[in-house]
Amino acid sequence: xxxxxxIIGAGISxxxxxRVLSRYENLEVHLIEKAPDVGWGVSKANTALIHGGYDxxxxxxxxxxxxxxxxxxxxxxxxxxxxxxxxxxxxLIVATKEEDFDELEKLLERGRENGVPEMRxxxxxxxxxxxxxxxxxxxxxxxxxxxxxIGPIPAVIAIVENAVANGVKTHLETEVTGIxxxxxxxxxxxxxxxxIEADIVINAAGLYADEIARMAGIDYFEIHPRKGxxxxxxxxxxxxxxxxFPTPTPISKGIVVTTEISGHLMIGPxxxxxxxxxxxxxxxxxxxxxxxxxxxxKLWPQLPPRSKVIRTFAGLRPEPTxxxxxxxxxxxxxxxxxxxxxxxxxxxxxxAIAYEVAEIIRHDLGIELVEKRKWNPYRKEITHFFMLSxxxxxxxxxxxxxxxxVICRCNRVxxxxxxxxxxxxxxxxxxxxxxxxxxxxxKATTGTxxxxxxxxxxxxxxxxxxxxxxxxxTLKGKGSEVGIGDVKVLFRGEDA
Amino acid sequence: MNDLPMLNYDVVVIGxxxxxxxxxxxxxxxxxxxxxxxxxxxxxxxxxxxxxxGFGLHYFKEELTGPEFxxxxxxxxxxxxxxxxxxxxxxxxxxxxxxxxxxxxxxxxGAYQVWTKTIIYAxxxxxxxxxxxxxxxxxxxxxxxxGEAQTxxxxxxxxxGKEIVIVGSGDxxxxxxxxxxxxxxxxxxxxxxxxxxxxxxxNIMILRDFDIPLYLSHKVVEVxxxxxxxxxxxxxxxxxxxxxxxxxxxxxxxxxxxxxxLVPSVKLLTAIGVEIDPTTGGPVVNxxxxxxxxxxxxxxxxxxxxxxxxxxxxxGELAAEGAKLFIDNExxxxxxxxxxxxxxxxxxxxxxxxxxxxxxxxYARVSKPMENVEVRFPEIGKKLRxxxxxxxxxxxxxxRKEEIAKARDGITMEVVPL
Numbered sequence: 074x075x076x077x078x079x080i081i082g083a084g085i086s087x088x089x090x091x092r093v094l095s096r097y098e099n100l101e102v103h104l105i106e107k108a109p110d111v112g113w114g115v116s117k118a119n120t121a122l123i124h125g126g127y128d129x130x131x132x133x134x135x136x137x138x139x140x141x142x143x144x145x146x147x148x149x150x151x152x153x154x155x156x157x158x159x160x161x162x163x164x165l166i167v168a169t170k171e172e173d174f175d176e177l178e179k180l181l182e183r184g185r186e187n188g189v190p191e192m193r194x195x196x197x198x199x200x201x202x203x204x205x206x207x208x209x210x211x212x213x214x215x216x217x218x219x220x221x222x223i224g225p226i227p228a229v230i231a232i233v234e235n236a237v238a239n240g241v242k243t244h245l246e247t248e249v250t251g252i253x254x255x256x257x258x259x260x261x262x263x264x265x266x267x268x269i270e271a272d273i274v275i276n277a278a279g280l281y282a283d284e285i286a287r288m289a290g291i292d293y294f295e296i297h298p299r300k301g302x303x304x305x306x307x308x309x310x311x312x313x314x315x316x317x318f319p320t321p322t323p324i325s326k327g328i329v330v331t332t333e334i335s336g337h338l339m340i341g342p343x344x345x346x347x348x349x350x351x352x353x354x355x356x357x358x359x360x361x362x363x364x365x366x367x368x369x370x371k372l373w374p375q376l377p378p379r380s381k382v383i384r385t386f387a388g389l390r391p392e393p394t395x396x397x398x399x400x401x402x403x404x405x406x407x408x409x410x411x412x413x414x415x416x417x418x419x420x421x422x423x424x425a426i427a428y429e430v431a432e433i434i435r436h437d438l439g440i441e442l443v444e445k446r447k448w449n450p451y452r453k454e455i456t457h458f459f460m461l462s463x464x465x466x467x468x469x470x471x472x473x474x475x476x477x478x479v480i481c482r483c484n485r486v487x488x489x490x491x492x493x494x495x496x497x498x499x500x501x502x503x504x505x506x507x508x509x510x511x512x513x514x515x516k517a518t519t520g521t522x523x524x525x526x527x528x529x530x531x532x533x534x535x536x537x538x539x540x541x542x543x544x545x546x547t548l549k550g551k552g553s554e555v556g557i558g559d560v561k562v563l564f565r566g567e568d569a
Numbered sequence: 570m571n572d573l574p575m576l577n578y579d580v581v582v583i584g585x586x587x588x589x590x591x592x593x594x595x596x597x598x599x600x601x602x603x604x605x606x607x608x609x610x611x612x613x614x615x616x617x618x619x620x621x622x623g624f625g626l627h628y629f630k631e632e633l634t635g636p637e638f639x640x641x642x643x644x645x646x647x648x649x650x651x652x653x654x655x656x657x658x659x660x661x662x663x664x665x666x667x668x669x670x671x672x673x674x675x676x677x678x679g680a681y682q683v684w685t686k687t688i689i690y691a692x693x694x695x696x697x698x699x700x701x702x703x704x705x706x707x708x709x710x711x712x713x714x715x716g717e718a719q720t721x722x723x724x725x726x727x728x729x730g731k732e733i734v735i736v737g738s739g740d741x742x743x744x745x746x747x748x749x750x751x752x753x754x755x756x757x758x759x760x761x762x763x764x765x766x767x768x769x770x771x772n773i774m775i776l777r778d779f780d781i782p783l784y785l786s787h788k789v790v791e792v793x794x795x796x797x798x799x800x801x802x803x804x805x806x807x808x809x810x811x812x813x814x815x816x817x818x819x820x821x822x823x824x825x826x827x828x829x830x831l832v833p834s835v836k837l838l839t840a841i842g843v844e845i846d847p848t849t850g851g852p853v854v855n856x857x858x859x860x861x862x863x864x865x866x867x868x869x870x871x872x873x874x875x876x877x878x879x880x881x882x883x884x885g886e887l888a889a890e891g892a893k894l895f896i897d898n899e900x901x902x903x904x905x906x907x908x909x910x911x912x913x914x915x916x917x918x919x920x921x922x923x924x925x926x927x928x929x930x931x932y933a934r935v936s937k938p939m940e941n942v943e944v945r946f947p948e949i950g951k952k953l954r955x956x957x958x959x960x961x962x963x964x965x966x967x968x969r970k971e972e973i974a975k976a977r978d979g980i981t982m983e984v985v986p987l
Contacts, residue, residue, distance in 0.1 A: 353795060355707065355708075355795075356705070356706045356707045356793065357705040357706060358705060358706075359705055359790070359791075362705065379703060380701055382700055382701060382703075383698075383700055383701070384700050385700055385705065386708070458675075463573050463660065463673055463675070463680035463682075464572045464573065464680070466675050466679060466680040467572075467573070467679040467680055470677065470678065470679045470680075474677035474678065475677065477656075477675050477676050477677045477678065477679055477680065478656045478658070478675075478676065478677050479608055479658035479660075479675060482608065482658070482834075485658075485660070487675075521695070521836075522695045522696070522698065523698045523699075523700060524717075525695065525696050525698060525713075525714040525716060525717040526695070526717075528717060529717060529720045529721050529724070529725055532721070532725070532727075533725060542727075543721075543725050543726070543727050544727045544728065547710065548709065548710040549709075549710070549796075550796075551796075552710075552795075552796030552797060553709055553710035553796040553797055554710060554797075555710055555721070555727065555729070556721065556727035556728050556729050556730070557728050557729070557730060557731065558728050559726050559727065559728060560722050560723075560726045560727060560728045560752060561728070561752070562728045563728060563731060563752055563753030563754055564752050564753045566753075
């Protein structure tokens, strides 16, 4: 008989756990998510860094220290197996004052302790060789070559696609309302779409992990959101080759300057603590953005004019009581595993968290895990028109003429890319058509014009493929429909 | 490259809007072998979504809608047998030599390389969006650029919302205000940063006709509403466009339309090093609309943002004449180029260089509105009186070749009060 596992939350942690557990013959894995698509919570908006594992103090935050570096090493393999967009460009933690070197020495020491032997301190001359346009105030840096960047939502999508291909069942737009516990054992998950039976419930609910835990009667921790805001600039603006950090302060890793994987200069985040009830507050603020601008300027003085900003956005990190990741089987409720408070470096740690959970199931819950004879570790990336040479375009056009038709001018996304994205949305169970779902799979609408040319075309394709009116297509799920009806809806006097 | 099907033309026109269609038609009339490429499924550029009248008064001497104006040109194009491809996106332009260019494009039938003697670049413009003008807050549904709203309403038949706030009193914003009002929506405000409205006089009338409040010297700074726009924060600005503290107020609305101006689309040009005028955002051009790369011409809104389609078409035709002259002479023949410079109260100006060998239309915009002015070209002693000038309305005036030839070095254009 199979052990039924319900994972709550299809973010980077939940998805990674689903993938790792999909490897076992004797598990039936259900991935439950309240959003219409995967990766739309904490995973959606962050700095997209695969951290170097040097800055988490193993005495204060043992889980973070252990899982970050292990996660980094695992990502090197996962990005290849799953064809996740990535770059391994390394990081420089920049010193601008003599006393910064004390902190860098500390980080170097801690890095060695955590298992990152490849770091070293570089002097001013080598630093400017590595990064010529850095602030002239810089006097040296800690160089961490293993730092990289990935597309966080593309990563979640890739992992979920692979998990589904290996038998994981997804339940999207399925909000959890309760955890059924009998005689100290979990029995399943109550949702707005009905009851999902489970022997093991894994709480990977991000910002809501405290609320889910309380549903199981566990209330020793609370999650509060910490907001970070970002600027993204137009393409063609010179950015750094490596990820640039200021020397950290006791409170923060500081505002990062980086060229993100699509080649756009990005700066952020600041850190603003919000009360626990503001878990949906993703509004950008002028004060926050101003902090980011000022912070970034200290490392990268030649910021472009504000008119070159193509997007500002905010993300929320789930800050747990105590500050460390909470990853454990709860003793008072058998079968309930918390994966909570996965704040930075959560993206980096995700694959390691997943193996940690598998180990908890085996070791703490005593369930023997039987490997599948045929488990497929691979997933193919969606066709990206912008990566094709003209000769390759002629190959894909033979398969489907839609691949030759560019619909997003700025980022060169073809109609074929979009149709493939829609097919893949349906494959993992996306029920509500949204522009964001297409955006995260294809990069359409994220360029210089921010979608004013291609969004209407994408809306039309989504409407056709999902068999709905174009006004029913959403920007990002229910409540964000692009229109209120056909163009005569108000004229006819019908209130939509 | 060698594995791509190869096509050969005299002129490749990039863009099937009014500038591109006019250029293609004229070039064909002049006996050139022309290929027109456009990435939309239909010809006309943005015209098919401009279902309001006001097009073609100068060109056709009658008032047409956008689709009608486009249809006339498209018909002419087909009658003349111009080769054209829709759903065809240019990926790259290569300046192989001064006399040969390569255009690589992709289409549903595949990618092609086109060898051509000249290129007329008429790719139009894009709209500035909410992030570019510094609006913060939430990013739910209901935020559209005016042109995107127009596409969704007039091509795809979608009603976007009920209570509308429009940022910018330019023509597109005002026309969309009327469009929303005609379909039964409540247009709650048009917010204009400048102390004067940005559109043509005939479009500013829309505000009175539909009883729409206009807030001059105001800006939208924030939008709230998680899934969908719920309210918009507005603040007053002083004469230096600085926000005045304490003047903030909110307007409830479900839709925010951004009509904050257009930016010429020049990415393919900058990729090959065509010189760009930072004030227009388009290429530096001579009096035949040739760019700084010989044999590459440009026309329409990719050169300078026009307010009338007639000027756009006129520039397309001129560029086609330039291409013909270029092909016949292996270059544009001229003894010297006279620089046309911006003087007092001239914000934008094309063309940048004049040969003095032909009459030239000058297209210019002033920085600020003025009444009872004189437009002067002091070096050549030319003067013209105008009752009023506005930044919204393009000045178009002819310099005759004899006048231009009088200049020793440059010619300055200035607009000064009388």
